[in-house]
Amino acid sequence: MKKIYAIISISMISAVSNAQNNVTFSANDSWVGYVNVFETPANGNAYLWGSPWAIADLQTTINTGANTMTLQPNFNLYAADPTDAYWVDQTTQLGAKYISGSTYVEPGPSFNGSALTFEGDVLSNNLDLTKYEAKFYINALDSTNGYANTLPGKTFNIPASGHFSVSATAGELPVGLIIQYGFTIYGRNANPVDATALGSIVIGIQSTAGITDSEKNSVSVYPNPANDLIYIVSDFDVNTITITDVSGQVVYNNSTVSNNNVDVSSLTSGVYLVNVATDSGVKTSRFIKK
Numbered sequence: 001m002k003k004i005y006a007i008i009s010i011s012m013i014s015a016v017s018n019a020q021n022n023v024t025f026s027a028n029d030s031w032v033g034y035v036n037v038f039e040t041p042a043n044g045n046a047y048l049w050g051s052p053w054a055i056a057d058l059q060t061t062i063n064t065g066a067n068t069m070t071l072q073p074n075f076n077l078y079a080a081d082p083t084d085a086y087w088v089d090q091t092t093q094l095g096a097k098y099i100s101g102s103t104y105v106e107p108g109p110s111f112n113g114s115a116l117t118f119e120g121d122v123l124s125n126n127l128d129l130t131k132y133e134a135k136f137y138i139n140a141l142d143s144t145n146g147y148a149n150t151l152p153g154k155t156f157n158i159p160a161s162g163h164f165s166v167s168a169t170a171g172e173l174p175v176g177l178i179i180q181y182g183f184t185i186y187g188r189n190a191n192p193v194d195a196t197a198l199g200s201i202v203i204g205i206q207s208t209a210g211i212t213d214s215e216k217n218s219v220s221v222y223p224n225p226a227n228d229l230i231y232i233v234s235d236f237d238v239n240t241i242t243i244t245d246v247s248g249q250v251v252y253n254n255s256t257v258s259n260n261n262v263d264v265s266s267l268t269s270g271v272y273l274v275n276v277a278t279d280s281g282v283k284t285s286r287f288i289k290k
Contacts, residue, residue, distance in 0.1 A: 020114060020115045020116075020117070021107070021111055021114050021115065021116045021117070022117050022119075023105075023107075023116065023117065023118045023119070023181060024119055024120060024205065025067075025069070025118075025119070025120025025121070025203055025204065025205060026067065027062050027063060027064045027066070027067045027068060027069055027204075028064050028067070029105045030105055030106075031055060031060075031062060031069075031103055031104065031105055031182070032052065032055070032103075032104060032105070032106065033052065033053040033054060033055045033057070033058045033060065033101070033102065033103055034050065034051070034052055034053055034101075034102045034104070035050060035051055035052075035053040035058065035074070035099060035100070035101055035102075036049075036050040036099070036100040036102075037049050037050065037097050037098075037099060037100075038097065038098040038099075038100070039097065039098070040096065040097065040098055040188065041098070045098065048097070053101070055103060057074075057076045058074060058101040058102075058103060058185075059071075059072040059073060059074055059075050059076070059101070059195075060072070060101070060103045066204070067204055067205060068123065068202055068203065068204040069103065069183075069202070069203045069204070070200050070201070070202050070203075071103065071127075071134065071158075071183055071185050071200060071201045071202075071203065072127075072185065072195065072198070072199075072200045072201075073099075073101075073127075073131075073132055073185055073187055073188075073189075073190040073198050074099040074101045074185070074189050074190065075189070075190050075191070075192040075195060077095070077097070077099065077189040078095050078189050078190060078191050078192065079191075079192050082191075087189060093191070094188060094191075095188040095189035095190055095191070096189070097188070097189050098186065098187060098188055098189070099185075099186070099187070099188070099189045100184055100185075100186045101184065101185050101186075102182060102183070102184045103182050103183050103184075104139075104180045104181060104182025104183070105180065105181055105182055106178060106179065106180050107179055107181070108179075109175070111173065111179045112173055112174060112175045112176070112177065112179065113170055113173065113174060113175055114170050114173065115167065115168065115169050115170045115173075115223075116138060116167065116168050116173060116179065116181070117165060117166070117167040117222075117224065118136070118138055118165070118166050118167075118181040119163065119164060119165035119166070120163075120164060120203055120204065120205060121162065121163050121164070121203070121204055121205055121206040122158060122159055122160070122161050122162060122163075122164060122201065122202070122203060123202040123203065123204045123206070124161075124200075124201070124202045125158065125159070125160050125161060125199075125201045125202070126199035126200065126201075127185075127198070127199040127200060127201050128197070128198045128199050131187050131188065131198065132185055132186065132187035132198070133157070133184075133185070133186040133187065134157065134158040134183070134184070134185055134186075134201055135155050135156065135157060135158060135183065135184045135186070136155075136156055136158050136164055136166060136182070136183050137151075137154055137155035137156070137166060137180075137181065137182065137183075137184065138151055138154040138166050138167075138168045138179070138180070138181045139151055139154070139155075139178075139179070139180040139181070140168070140172060140173055140177040140178070140179055140180075141177060141178040141179075141180065142176075142177055142178075143176075143178060144176075147178070150172070150177060151168060151172060153290070154166050154167075154168055154172075155184075156288070158183065158201055158203075159271075162286070163206075163286050164286075165224050165286060165287075165288070166181075166224075166225070166288070167222075167223055167224045167225060169223070183203065185201075219232065219233070219234045219236075219274075219276045219278065219283035219285055220232075220233045220234075220285065221233075221274050221285045221286075221287050224286075224287045224288060225287070225288035225289065225290045226264055226287055226288070226289060226290065227265070227289075227290050228263065228264065228265040229261045229262065229263060229264065229265075230261065230262050230264055230274070230287055231261050232261070232262065232274070232276060234276060234278055234283075236278035237278060238276055238277070238278055239277045239278065240253070240254060240276075240277040241253075241254045241262060241274065241275070241276055241277075242254075242274075242275040242277075243262070243264070243267075243272050243273065243274050243275070244272065244273050244275065245270065245271075245272055245273075251267060251272070252264070252267075262274075264289055267289045268289070269289055269290055270288070270289055271286060271287075271288055271289075272286070272287055272288075272289060273285070273286055274286070274287060
């Protein structure tokens with residue numbers, strides 16, 4: 001059997017390599033912070049204001065040595081003055097506002113007009129999801145329209161563990177838009193004494209110790225997210241392709257591989273695992289079905 005990547009046309013390979021930015025999480029990137037402030041849902045949840053914010057004051061901790069980022073709810077707006085009724089309900093002692101704290105990278109105009117994939121791994125996640133939302137995303141902001149995000153469909157919940165990935169096409173990132181990729185924690189501004197109880201999320205890269213260079217990234221799946229077709233690219237002979245949903249149910253199985261694409265148009269929207277059995281073993285990748 002010929003290696004599966006040989007089936008792809010040269011023009012397709014060229015288009016992918018010349019118009020694709022693949023960004024894997026790195027603590028050494030130029031991360032910045034921003035806060036958007038809202039009334040609590042009980043008070044109407046109206047948007048109040050937004051401002052650039054120090055990374056540390058977001059309660060985001062970046063460890064460049066370990067290549068990790070720890071995300072937590074915002075505490076500094078409560079801690080600055082617990083007697084300030086704007087930030088702290090003096091009757092309940094709960095935070096009086098909802099905070100959307102974003103930690104992100106703006107890669108600049110060189111990323112416009114090219115496809116972009118942002119990915120990484122969740123090393124741990126014990127954030128209290130009954131009180132907070134945690135998202136990863138690609139944004140494309142229109143400065144001529146109040147910085148509206150033109151990519152609302154590229155924001156997803158940070159998973160409990162494992163790999164995460166979000167992609168945007170070149171057409172979705174035209175010249176003139178401000179591109180961002182990163183993370184957001186949304187919920188009530190919190191009392192710092194509750195930090196341990198409210199939990200945190202640690203982002204990084206899963207260790208590849210013990211894996212040879214020839215085995216790393218030996219299988220890739222694109223586009224991700226996908227609408228109708230996904231393409232499987234492998235450095236090894238492909239024997240079978242199996243797709244399962246997050247519950248483990250098999251939704252696709254092909255033991256007579258003769259092409260490099262899989263029709264996923266009939267799948268419901270969600271996250272799926274692609275298990276590719278090659279001559280070097282079974283490799284697993286995730287993809288999102290729109």
